[in-house]
Amino acid sequence: MIGRLNHVAIAVPDLEAAMALYRTTLGAKVSEPVDQPDHGVVTVFVELPNTKIELLYPLGDKSPIVNFLERNPAGGVHHICYEVEDILVARDQLKAAGARVLGDGEPKIGAHGKPVLFLHPKDMFGTLVEIEQV
Amino acid sequence: MIGRLNHVAIAVPDLEAAMALYRTTLGAKVSEPVDQPDHGVVTVFVELPNTKIELLYPLGDKSPIVNFLERNPAGGVHHICYEVEDILVARDQLKAAGARVLGDGEPKIGAHGKPVLFLHPKDMFGTLVEIEQV
Numbered sequence: 001m002i003g004r005l006n007h008v009a010i011a012v013p014d015l016e017a018a019m020a021l022y023r024t025t026l027g028a029k030v031s032e033p034v035d036q037p038d039h040g041v042v043t044v045f046v047e048l049p050n051t052k053i054e055l056l057y058p059l060g061d062k063s064p065i066v067n068f069l070e071r072n073p074a075g076g077v078h079h080i081c082y083e084v085e086d087i088l089v090a091r092d093q094l095k096a097a098g099a100r101v102l103g104d105g106e107p108k109i110g111a112h113g114k115p116v117l118f119l120h121p122k123d124m125f126g127t128l129v130e131i132e133q134v
Numbered sequence: 135m136i137g138r139l140n141h142v143a144i145a146v147p148d149l150e151a152a153m154a155l156y157r158t159t160l161g162a163k164v165s166e167p168v169d170q171p172d173h174g175v176v177t178v179f180v181e182l183p184n185t186k187i188e189l190l191y192p193l194g195d196k197s198p199i200v201n202f203l204e205r206n207p208a209g210g211v212h213h214i215c216y217e218v219e220d221i222l223v224a225r226d227q228l229k230a231a232g233a234r235v236l237g238d239g240e241p242k243i244g245a246h247g248k249p250v251l252f253l254h255p256k257d258m259f260g261t262l263v264e265i266e267q268v
Contacts, residue, residue: 001161004184008142008214012259021259025231026216027135048216050138050184075259077211080142082160082182097159125146125155126210 001090002082006112006132007045007052011065011078015042015057018075022046022053033057036111040064043111054081054111079118079128087115087133094131099123107133135224136216140246140266141179141186145199145212149176149191152209156180156187167191170245174198177245188215188245213252213262221249221267228265233257241267 012018015033023030031045040063046053056078058066068078084090087107095101100120110116110132119129146152149167157164165179174197180187190212192200202212218224221241229235234254244250244266253263 002182005139005142005182005187008139008211010259010261018259025228025233027227048136048139053139072260074256075261076255077142077214077261080211093161094159099159121210122208125144125152126206126208127144 001084001093002131003085003134004083005051006081006083006130006134007054008080009054009056009078009130010075011056011068011072012075013057013069013073015044015055018055018057019044022055028053034111035059038109039111041111079130081116081130081132083134084131085133087117087131090131090133091117094119135218135227136265137219137268138217139185140215140217140264140268141188142214143188143190143212143264144209145190145202145206146209147191147203147207149178149189152189152191153178156189162187168245169193172243173245175245213264215250215264215266217268218265219267221251221265224265224267225251228253 019030022028029047033042033044040059042057042059044055102118107115107117115133121128153164156162163181167176167178174193176191176193178189236252241249241251249267251265255262
């Protein structure tokens with residue numbers, strides 16, 4: 001069912017410093033920051049030859065990554081995203097297998113403009129998993 | 135400097151269950167387990183079209199992931215691995231930029247038979263980063 005690893009998302013407490021780490025120290029191609037008001041985050045993409053790293057920084061008081069950064073003040077891997085062909089088929093298969101889908105179970109439009117869902121980390125060996133229809 | 139994302143490593147407390155999740159529920163191609171006595175882990179590779187997920191399970195009492203699993207009993211992302219062309223050049227650039235290299239700073243032969251080094255998570259926004267020469 002799952003296809004490519006679309007991205008690894010890393011929440012960071014200092015976006016400028018994280019961009020400098022990836023651009024200058026690690027020598028990768030780093031996008032400019034984009035506010036995602038619908039998602040409560042600022043995103044920066046690090047483009048690798050085969051996938052992306054998504055740097056996440058809180059936007060607004062209700063950002064969904066504020067609690068994560070309180071627990072992980074240095075930052076850390078927030079989620080990983082797998083591509084699927086049909087998100088409703090994938091969701092129904094995952095639910096039938098006992099995986100919990102977060103929220104109301106209906107796909108939302110993610111930061112890339114495509115339908116996404118998140119799966120409960122407790123059902124994914126401690127890893128918050130996003131699935132994205134491509 | 136960094137090239138492809140070689141793999142995302144996920145430490146798991148139950149290898150059989152994790153293999154079943156990736157093979158059956160998520161429908162991915164999953165290798166058989168391989169003991170890595172030099173590294174204190176059992177590895178299973180989940181082959182995605184563009185990269186790999188490496189499932190890690192402790193091997194022996196001194197496994198380097200025992201502490202991680204005590205802190206994260208459900209499992210979790212343990213490290214991410216970027217490919218580099220020349221690990222000594224990469225190491226020296228990273229050290230010059232202030233990143234701490236773990237251990238004695240000399241590359242070891244990793245689970246794929248290639249030279250690897252690990253960078254301190256505190257210098258990588260809470261993410262344990264492996265670099266592997268390819």
